[in-house]
Amino acid sequence: MPRTLNPELRRALADRIRYYNELGIYDFYRRGPSGSRDGDVTTSVAMATSEIQSESGEEMNPRKAAAVAAPVAVEENIFEVLAPKPEQKVTDPAKALKIIREDLGDCTRCALHKQGRKQIVFGVGDPNAELLFVGEGPGADEDEQGEPFVGRSGQLLTNMIKAMGLSREQVYIANIVKCRPPANRAPEREETETCSPFLMRQIAAIKPKVVVALGATAAKTLLAMNSSMIQLRGRFYDFKPAGVRINDRSNDPRWDGCKLAVTYHPAFLLRDPRQKGEAWKDLQMVMKELGLKAPKATT
Secondary structure, three states, X not given: OOXXXXXXXXXXXXXXXXXXXXXXXXXXXXXOOOOOOHHHHHHHHHHHHHHHHHHHOOOOOHHHHHHHHOOOOOOHHHHOOOOOOHHHHOOOHHHHHHHHHHHHOOOOOOHHHHOOOOOXXXXXXXXXXXXXEEEOOOOHHHHHHOOOOOOHXXXXXXXXXHHOOOOHHHOEEEEOOOOOOHHHOOOOHHHHHHHHHHHHHHHHHHOXXXXXXXXXXXXXXXXXOOOOHHHHOOOOEEEOOOOOOOOOOOOOOOOOOEEEEEEOXXXXXXXXXXXXXXXXXXXXXXXXXXXXXXXXXXX
């Protein structure tokens, strides 16, 4: 017999489904965790969808209805109502980031910790930054120095930031995963799912106005969308850190998420400099949102 969700968990599930629906995502696919039952989660999704319908008064279109009727979706623990995080009790972003870093510890939560990493690369920059860049994962130079984007691609990112009229110290820079994948390969799904919650907490602590996803891995992880870069670029997305409560008593009621833009990863631009003009268009869109003007060229 399917389990009945408590009201708070059902609301969290409804909020997540609503978020994906707003992005045009109605189809959910089951990962197949051990010990779970299709009927349980399908019923949960259906209950949450009914809640969305009752709130909006709109009848579900056929595509949505078919998606809800299909056996499910996503692991139930993704919709888990989490207890308030310890950093939500402080108002200083720098202190909040320190608490998150301490919680991360000498992380051994996924396989990357035993695949040659030298150190965790947490993130760097202004805790009060209005602009936050998210890359894929540390490379060799980053693993050596413990700071994201310090190699060749990091130098290009620094120049991109300068072209926007900002310094590297005025923004915040982080990655989807905080340990270097061997041979600089793309992070695997289990690795991103294990590590990205810490990134979400960082974003919620900093409360930026705009997040820029650098490259396909960052964009797809943050947006939970499996689309091409051509489809993802050129627009803003309304973004709220997944799995993190915001706009409640334990957090800042003035921050209800931010805008998210997608552009090419600097490493890709080094391989294909012809796309630098397209990346600049993306950054100009961000500059307009933040009210920034490019510095005048000097002789």
